[in-house]
Amino acid sequence: MTATDTKTPDAAPESRTGAHLLQALGSKYGLILVWAAMALTFTILAPGRFLTSQNMGNIFGSQAVLVVVAMGLLFAVVAGEWDLSVGATLGLSLTLVGKLNGVLGWNIWLVVVLAVLAGALVGLANAFFIVIADVPSLIATLGMSTLLAGVTYGISNVTVAGLDETFVGLGQHRFLSIPLPFYYCLLIALASWYVLRWTPFGRHLYFVGSGREVARLSGIRVGRVRTLALVASAALSALAGVLLASSLGATGPSIGATYLLPAFAAVFLGATTIAPGHLNVWGAVVAVYFLITGITGLQLLGAESYIQQIFYGGILLAAVAVSRQAKGRT
Amino acid sequence: MSTLVELQHLTMTFNASKALDDVSLEIQHGEVHGLLGHNGSGKSTLIRVLAGVYTPDRGRLAVNGRDVPLPIQPDSTSEHGLAFVHQGLGLAGGLSVLDNLAVANYERSSVGRIDWRRQRARAVEQLRRFGVPIALERLVSELEPVEQAIVAIARAMTAVERADGGRLLVLDEPTVYLPRPQVETLFGAVRELVSAGDSVLFVSHRIQEVLRYTDRVSVLRNGRLVATEQTSSLDERRVVRLIVGRDLDDYKHAVSNERERPVATVSGLTGKHLRDVSFEVGAGEILGVTGLAGSGFGEIPYLLYGALRGGQGALEMIGDSDLANRTLSVEELTPLAAQAQKIVLIPADRAQRAIIPEQSVQTNVSLPAVRSFFRHGLLNQRQERSYVRRLVDSFDIRLPSLDAPMSQLSGGNQQKAVLAKWLSQVPRLVLMDEPTQGVDVAGRLDIWNRLRTVAETGAGVIIASESAEELAELCDRVLVFRDGEISRELTGTSVDKHVIADATLAEDARVGGSSTDAVV
Incomplete structure (x- = not known):
């Protein structure tokens, strides 16, 4: 009873400021401010539980995989393609690591390379259907996603532990009380930022995504750019699978799918900040941590775990709505 | 006459x-009231205030003598009798005429299903007054442009039929995509409305059309209303002076009769409408191609750039001391290959094919050059910026900032930015479709001068245009097309707007029943 009583008064001011909140999200650092405000609120409401180095470390470390998937997806979405197969590709790569290393005992580094290559192949297959056979990306990757889920179960339908110890160590050790994967994902974000912001290829991706005909008439090889974007998306998703294997120390066939929606939420929420109205790398990174802060905080306050789905789904809807508005204004 | 709409x-x-x-x-x-002005003069803003898109800082609006509080709610404009047909018409091309007409308000039966019989009867009624027979089953995308415009007008007028008192139809640049002979047909429909007591606000860049078809004209300049006058008291020169605020130095060029060496030879060019056409364009020459819609001339810029699939023929780029001759097969040509030969294309449909509206001016303009700023593994964005800044200055592009999205620029400035994007590539052959579509009077002169300048540096220029006036001002030579073939070649003193218009229409003058004057 007490829990319900304390929750009700909090909910009311939040909904009253809802409109302002949406407006603030549209501005450049609005999301970061809201994030900070949220973190502060949870620190006060859950004293000694939210702002602990353990909890902070968990927050930063656990989301590294999502950051990497979001980076992959960002390439596809910037180029104007919907890649619904990122979660399934992650799952495939994760399960490959479990089967080949955990069960069959193959050399882990060979397995890592194979898993990422498998991802790249998925990307090429997506590109074949989307670019050459002219299937809308939404349909092509939806089909691919289901197909890959089947393949994944075919490879292994059980949870596998006992992965290479060095490999697992690289995923579980901490530096400054934050798990190492956080640093890996920062490097990958940095590389994505470099490609999207500082190379002609990045420029071409944006042009192909926002005006394919303009890009074609400007002499950009549109088909190649779209293919590379889809391959990057799938390969990075596979890399995220490897990272997940290393930080869990185990693999399972059903984990991949859970990453699809959060990745979309992060990419589109990210387009409301840093460079509002434009899909961008640091916006997506901020968005990933914004989302997990909200979820972790709410769960510490006693929310059930289903809050996660409500939060991710709701934010995806709100983020796309806000970024469409931001685009309309400029 | 009494006042229908009063803005104060x-x-x-x-x-x-x-x-x-x-x-x-x-x-x-x-009345048919013309609204003229530059891009950026405030015309679009005025219309968007009427449509409820913008909230003005100050001002009053009264319709039929009743005050209407501003801002108008966009969905209540029809209650006040305000109807809009925008340039893009807003029709669903893949649906039938009947579907498009019905969409504003369905005739419902007592149980709520759509009563298609009544719907059909009403649609027939809606269209009949315009005197243009249009079958209700046809897909809108298959209609002639003027038929589409009439469907759009009929639909807009249906939306306001329940408003009491007079109604105002705002026609925002409706003739931009119309072949000239169809303009007369469109204004037949407009007259029909006016004779029934409704009014029309006709927004256009085309001075001749405004002079020909309106009763009164208002001119905006830099956001101010500079004049409202009876059309009968105006002539073209005076209108230009009102719009620009000064007399334009007439753009004049000496038509050069001797061609220098050719820069490109086209042979056997065949497309959707074009049939086995051959011609050449000289270094320093501006060659116009024109004709009626469907005569094939409009395909030429796109075919020679590899932008349109399904073409045939050969394009020989003639080299000079530095460059060898090179023959390109039109069938296999791609934009990339064309660019490698220093061929550039400036398409007519800016928003779809030339610019990315939400991207910044800087990224739009620098696109063809962007690779040259990639050094030591990084895009040197400072260098890129100063490159674009130089172009913006030299092309006199007015913009809020280099980071402003392209959509914030006026049509004329967008077109200048597209010119800057491509002419900076030092082209040998410039292909341009309707160079000054949606561009105001002053911007037009700038663009014409630019094209003249690039020709003087030795490039060949091919201009596809339906505007006899523009071709006469700009071109050294004009090829007139009919049924996919060259029907006339005009040179020297024959490059004149009346001669061009006559040659274009000659046997087809009966189409749309228009006289030569209507075509300029």
Whole structure:
């Protein structure tokens, strides 16, 4: 009873400021401010539980995989393609690591390379259907996603532990009380930022995504750019699978799918900040941590775990709505 | 005549600049009122205020003598009798005429299903007054442009039929995509409305059309209303002076009769409409190609750039001391290969094919050059910026900042930015479709001068245009097309707007029943 009583008064001011909140999200650092405000609120409401180095470390470390998937997806979405197969590709790569290393005992580094290559192949297959056979990306990757889920179960339908110890160590050790994967994902974000912001290829991706005909008439090889974007998306998703294997120390066939929606939420929420109205790398990174802060905080306050789905789904809807508005204004 | 719409002291500010500055305007019952002005003069802002898109800082609006509070709610404009047909018409091309007409308000039966019999009867009624027979089953995408425009007008007028008192139809640049002979047909429909007591606000860049078809004209300049006058008291020169605020130095060029060496030879060019056409364009020459819609001339710029699939023929680029001759197969040509030969294309459909509206001016303009700023593994964005800055200055592009999205620029400035994007590539052959579509008078002269300058550096220029006036001002030579073939070649003193118009229409003058004058 007490829990319900304390929750009700909090909910009311939040909904009253809802409109302002949406407006603030549209501005450049609005999301970061809201994030900070949220973190502060949870620190006060859950004293000694939210702002602990353990909890902070968990927050930063656990989301590294999502950051990497979001980076992959960002390439596809910037180029104007919907890649619904990122979660399934992650799952495939994760399960490959479990089967080949955990069960069959193959050399882990060979397995890592194979898993990422498998991802790249998925990307090429997506590109074949989307670019050459002219299937809308939404349909092509939806089909691919289901197909890959089947393949994944075919490879292994059980949870596998006992992965290479060095490999697992690289995923579980901490530096400054934050798990190492956080640093890996920062490097990958940095590389994505470099490609999207500082190379002609990045420029071409944006042009192909926002005006394919303009890009074609400007002499950009549109088909190649779209293919590379889809391959990057799938390969990075596979890399995220490897990272997940290393930080869990185990693999399972059903984990991949859970990453699809959060990745979309992060990419589109990210387009409301840093460079509002434009899909961008640091916006997506901020968005990933914004989302997990909200979820972790709410769960510490006693929310059930289903809050996660409500939060991710709701934010995806709100983020796309806000970024469409931001685009309309400029 | 009494007043239908009265706007008083309308003022609207964007980022400290006044888009509308104390504008007062009256539209009478039963008149066609022309609204003229540069891009950026405030025309679009005025219309968007009427449509409820913008909230003005100050001002009053009264319709049929009743005050209408501003801003108008966009969905209540029809209650006040305000109907809009925008340039893009807003029709669903893949649906039938009947579907498009029905979409505004369905005739419901008592149980709520759509009563298609009544719907059909009403649609027939809606279209009949315009005197243009259009079958209700046809897909809108298959209609002639003027038929589409009439469907759009009929639909807009249906939306306001329940408003009491007079109604105002705002036609925003409706003729941009119309072949000239169809303009007369469109204005037949407009006259029909006016004779029934409704009024029309006709927004256009085309001075001749406004002079020909309106009763009164208002001119906006820099957000101010500079004049409202009886059309009969105006002539073209005076209108230009009102729009620009000064006499334009007439753009004149010496038509050069001797061609220098050719820069490109086209042979056997065949497309959707074109049939086995051959011609050449000289270094320093501006060659116009024109004709009626469907005569095939409009395909030429796109075929020679590899932008249109399914073409055949050969394009020989003639080299000079530095460059060898090179023959390109039109069938296999791609934009990339064309660019490698220093061929550039400036398409007519800016928003779809030339610019990315939401991207910044800088990224739009620098696109063809962007690779040259990639050094030591990084895009040197400072260098890129100063490159674009130089082009913006030299092409006299007016913009809020280099980071402003392209959509914030006026049509003329967008077109200049597209010119800057491509002419900076030092082309040998410039292909351009309708160079000044949606561009105001002053911007037009700038663009013409630019094209003349690039020709003087030795490039060949091919201009596809339906505007005899533009071709006469700009071109050294004009090829007139009919049924996919060259029907006339005009040179020297024959490059004249009346001769061009006559040659274009000659046997087809009966189409749309228009006289030569209507075509300029």
